[in-house]
Amino acid sequence: MTVQGFFSAKANAAAQAYAMPRIAVIGRGFSGMMIAIALMKTVRNPFHLQLFDPNSSVSGGQALASGHSSEILNSRVRDLSVSAGDPDDFNEWLCGNAPFRSAVPAAIPGFQQIFVPKSIFSDYVYQRFSEAFASRRDVTVQVSGEMVTGLRRLRGSCFLVESEGAANAPFDMVVLATGYGIADQESQSGESVNIPTAVRARRLVSRPHTVLLGSGLRVVDTLLQMRDGGYAGQITIVSRRGFLPQSHTRNNAEPVFPADRMPNQxxxxxxxxxxxxxxxxxxxxxxxxxxxxxxxxxxxxxxxxxxxxxxxxxxxxxxxxxxxxNRLPEALHVRLKQELAEGNTLLRRGHFIRRTPTGLTLRPAGQQEIEQLYADEVIDCRCQAPDLDAPLLRKLIDAGLAVPDELGLGLAVEATGALAVDGRTTDGIFAIGPLGLGSLPDIDLVPEIVTQAYAAAETMAERFHPQCKAV
Ligand SMILES: Cc1cc2nc3c(=O)[nH]c(=O)nc-3n(C[C@H](O)[C@H](O)[C@H](O)COP(=O)(O)OP(=O)(O)OC[C@H]3O[C@@H](n4cnc5c(N)ncnc54)[C@H](O)[C@@H]3O)c2cc1C
Known part of the structure; x- marks a missing residue:
């Protein structure tokens, strides 16, 4: 679904952005959409929102949007509400969705415990975003299809967002929602299963052979998509530690935890x-x-x-x-186990060293010698941490507006997403989602992103004094 059409009717309203507080959201994946929803539902004053992303679709982001209807989310419906204080919102949306209800009658009266395709969650997020926008005549939204390359603080507390296109007017507040960075176009379109980066090698083995690097959800998604697409060749999963996702329970697994005092080592x-x-x-x-x-x-x-x-x-x-x-719905876990048991898919524990024209080299776990592994294709499915050397993040760090967290996994952030530099908050800039993974555990997951987005929106609402006029 492209956003340009949706917003054209309101394009002229952008003129109203004069004198309104201006907020830039960089990244239109799930975190970007979520902060937009949270702002529209939380901030009572009028404001102007500008959403930057070179990826032209609004779809829930690269992890949650999929062109493959078979791709199932790994969280239950009950954990995916985007409405603060209403954990049943996604379930209610599904109950009100006639095509879905008729396709999944067995789950009536409620769908809280089931797993749904990513595309359905994406539709839900988009609809909640559209409704939040439609209910706010005093909010203008502008969509910019540009990559943001830098962010500078101007005099006072305004920010200049540097993007590939025309110059932007200053912003009062900026939200970084850049997640895993710029995704390659092939994986965004869902046209190919060769995600995210694949290299073809000279064929040296009689049977097609593909190597998947990694061991997380992307590996399982890619493996099952390949099999669904008819790929019958050998697949080798090369993983450093060899831990593949475990299974969810068939039934509800309500949280339990001992009340005893936790140790601190x-x-x-x-x-x-x-x-x-x-x-x-x-x-x-x-x-x-x-x-x-x-x-x-x-x-x-x-x-x-x-x-x-x-x-x-x-x-x-x-x-x-x-x-x-990050667990798999039981049915997918059973398929994964079958794949491994049948021998057409192998799990190898080892350290990937480099790609070669004929495959890759790796150091198998527990060995000193390096091994050459022949493969027609090598597909990198490792979940990469945000790239702190991407131009935008590098400039922020160099300008002292942000610092890497103590593990170097992302930026140091507070629970609200506010950037923390040497124990102090960088006023006016927030980072939502996986960028905060070194500071806040599980902040790459939907429930935590939702909570953080509303906390950020509350904090931003308290500081709503526009200073940066559009020019
Ligand atoms: C395979 C997989 C399955 C998952 N399943 C689940 C699940 O079932 N349940 C769950 O809770 N979580 C799940 N997750 C995790 C979670 O959903 C993601 O962490 C979350 O979607 C992250 O969204 P995001 O918007 O922060 O990042 P992204 O999806 O990476 O989006 C970031 C966006 O920012 C844009 N961008 C980046 N840099 C710039 C720039 N400089 N200028 C402009 N735009 C920029 C990119 O183009 C992109 O569109 C899954 C993750 C993976 C990998």
Whole structure:
């Protein structure tokens, strides 16, 4: 769905942007759409919103939008509401959606526990965005199809957004929602399963062979899409730690967590969580319930950990943690296990070194020798942290407006997304979503992004004194 058409009717209203506070949102993925919704529902004063992104579609972002109707979200409907204080909003939207209801009759009266295709969630987000916009005659929205290359603070507290196109008028506030960076066009269009970066090699083996790098949800999505698309060749998954996503439970896994005081050393925390999982299983509950319960404590736990222990967690435990928090719907997990059991898909633990004209080189786990792996194609499915050397982020850091978090995974942010520099808040700039992953655990997931977007919108509402006039 392109946004230009949607906004053309209101294009002239942009003139009203004079004298209104001006907010720039950089990135129109899920985080960008979410902050736009939160602002329109939270800020009572009129304002002008400008949404920058070279990707022309409004679709929930590269992770959540998919051209493949078969791609299922890994979160249950109950965890995907975009409405603050109304966790049932997505379920209600589905109940009111006649085509969906007739396709999934068994789930009536409610869909809270089911998993739905990404495209349906994307439609829901877009509709809530459209409704929020339609209900605000005093808000103007402008869509800019440009990549933002820099951000400068002007005199006073205004910001100049530097983009590839015409000069922009100054902004009062800026929200960075750049997530995983600029996605390649092929993966955005959903035309090909060769996401995100693939290289073709000279054919040296008799049977087609594809290597997938990584071990997270992207790997599973890509593997199953390839099989759905008829690919019958050999697939090798090369993963450093070898942890593939675990399974959700068939039924609801309500969060549980021991009430006992949590230890504050990483090794003791791990023992504590292991024991909690064992106790839950022994009591007829599931370890998944404990992981769901852990999410409620993750932020305070993370805050209390010394930097050295955070680094240890990142080096040795993050992959294991990710495989337990980013879970697959049971049916997809069964398919993954079948794939591996049948032998047409192999999981190899090892360190990817480089691509070669005939495939790649890797160092298998526990070995010193480097191995050459022949493949027709190598597809990089690793979930990359935000690139702090991207021009926009680099300029922000160089100007002292932002600093990398202590793990170098993204920018240092507060819970509201406000940028934190040496213990102080950078007034007027916020970063929503995965950019804050080194500061806030799970901030790459929908429920946490929703909470953060409303918290940012509340903070912005309190500071609503326009100073930057359009020129
Ligand atoms: C395969 C996969 C499945 C997932 N499934 C789930 C799930 O089931 N449940 C869940 O809760 N979470 C899930 N997640 C995680 C979560 O949904 C994502 O973290 C979230 O969608 C991130 O959205 P975003 O808008 O911050 O980032 P992105 O989707 O990366 O969007 C960022 C946007 O910013 C734009 N941009 C970047 N740089 C610039 C610039 N300089 N100027 C202008 N525009 C720019 C890009 O073009 C892009 O459109 C999944 C993630 C993956 C990878």
């Amino acid at each position: 990483l090794s003791e925390i791990i023992r504590f969580i292991r024991r909690a999982c064992e106790d839950a299983e022994a009591n007829g509950q599931s370890w998944q319930s404990v992981m769901n319960g852990l999410r409620k404590h993750a932020r305070s736990l993370w805050r209390a950990l010394p930097a050295g222990q955070k680094q240890r967690f990142n080096r040795h435990l993050r992959a294991l943690y990710d495989s337990h928090r």
